[in-house]
Amino acid sequence: MINKLTLGLALAVICSGCASTAKLTPEVASDVQNGNVAAAFFVEGKKIVYDELVYKVLWNENRSQESVFEGSWDVDQEVTTTFAQSLSAVGVTAQPVGRFLSDQSLAAKFKQSILNTRDASGMNTAMSLDAEVRDAFVQAGVDHLILLRAAHYRVQKVSGFSPQFMLPSMLIVFDVRSGQQLYSEPFGLGGKIAVEKSPREVEANDLSKLKAATHEWVNTATTTRLPDALGFVPAKVAVASTTQ
Numbered sequence: 746m747i748n749k750l751t752l753g754l755a756l757a758v759i760c761s762g763c764a765s766t767a768k769l770t771p772e773v774a775s776d777v778q779n780g781n782v783a784a785a786f787f788v789e790g791k792k793i794v795y796d797e798l799v800y801k802v803l804w805n806e807n808r809s810q811e812s813v814f815e816g817s818w819d820v821d822q823e824v825t826t827t828f829a830q831s832l833s834a835v836g837v838t839a840q841p842v843g844r845f846l847s848d849q850s851l852a853a854k855f856k857q858s859i860l861n862t863r864d865a866s867g868m869n870t871a872m873s874l875d876a877e878v879r880d881a882f883v884q885a886g887v888d889h890l891i892l893l894r895a896a897h898y899r900v901q902k903v904s905g906f907s908p909q910f911m912l913p914s915m916l917i918v919f920d921v922r923s924g925q926q927l928y929s930e931p932f933g934l935g936g937k938i939a940v941e942k943s944p945r946e947v948e949a950n951d952l953s954k955l956k957a958a959t960h961e962w963v964n965t966a967t968t969t970r971l972p973d974a975l976g977f978v979p980a981k982v983a984v985a986s987t988t989q
Contacts, residue, residue, distance in 0.1 A: 767930055768976035769918070777918060777927070778837055778977045780888030784829035785842040786963065787859050788912075790897030791815035793955070795944055797902040812945070818952055820959070827960045828893055831967035835977065837891075845885045846878065854878050859894055862917065862929075871926045872919050882921045890919040893932065893963065898955070900944045908944040910955075911935035912962065916974065928975065934962040 769777065792813040814820075825841045832839035846852045854875040862872045872892075874882075882890070895914040902908040916932035919925070938958045940946040947955040972979065 767928070768974065769928055771976060773927060774976035775978065777889050777891075777975065780838070781886050782832060782837050782839040783842045783845055783882060783887045783890045783921075784825060784832050784839040784892075785821075785855075785859070785890065786824040786828045786893045786895070787821050787856070788895045788897060789860065789863070791818075791820065793898040793900060793947070795900045795902070797904075797944075812948060814948075814952060818956070820956075823956075824959055824963055827963050828967060831964045832891065832971075834968050835972050836979075837977075839891065842890070845882055845887060848881075851878055851881055859892065862894060862915075869915065869929060871929070872917055873926075874919065874921070874924065879921060879924060887921050889927075890917075890921060892917040892919065893934075895934065900947075902944055907937060908940065909935065910938050910944075910947070910958065912959070916971065918975065930974065932966065932971070932974065934959075934966055936962060 768774065792811050792815070795810045795812070796807065797809075822841075822843060825843065829839045829841045842855065843852070846855055855878045858872065858874050858878060862870055864870050874890075893914055893916060895912045897912075899911045899913065900908050901911070912934040914932045914934050916928065916930055917926065918928035920927050936958065938944075938947055938954050940954075947958075971977075
């Protein structure tokens with residue numbers, strides 16, 4: 746019989762590559778793709794949660810540990826840059842959100858706006874930007890915000906199998922001009938990271954393996970899955986059509 750956790754891992758890997766069926770309408774997708782975009786990546790919990798299933802002779806033992814890295818790695822700012830560059834690679838005029846919110850008070854209000862997309866019970870709620878933040882975007886000529894909101898890193902390990910690294914995320918598109926959320930769907934990130942004995946090896950050398958993997962996950966997902974998820978016209982096709 747297949748262990749439930751093993752099956753869950755397999756499903757998680759499969760679903761992490763699934764494209765959303767709730768695409769933007771062609772008109773809205775074109776508007777987003779051809780407008781000015783502020784890109785943001787944000788991890789709610791700056792921690793790694795390790796879950797391990799250990800097979801015993803007469804029972805299975807579940808073990809869970811957490812490792813908090815808040816204060817030692819500015820993952821939001823660092824990966825936001827990669828996210829913006831990856832959006833640009835698929836034909837979107839995108840810049841990191843920090844370019845428009847250099848004021849610390851505005852940055853703090855923007856962070857709270859992101860946190861408010863999850864209610865007290867952990868359910869997703871529609872995004873609503875702080876008025877001052879939205880005004881700053883409007884004044885800078887930003888049309889849309891594209892946000893990758895991640896929960897926290899989760900590592901699942903089953904005895905005898907390689908660990909699976911996951912970063913459960915939501916892809917959110919917000920229309921700055923109208924003040925309305927246009928899109929919000931799961932957008933799984935994750936994959937394998939080479940470790941020899943323990944998943945916690947990703948913490949060595951100032952989280953170097955986890956950092957490298959995160960940049961790779963975001964770039965790959967953005968350049969291969971995001972355009973289809975949002976209904977964007979492939980950048981090469983869009984360019985070719987304007988030269989005819």
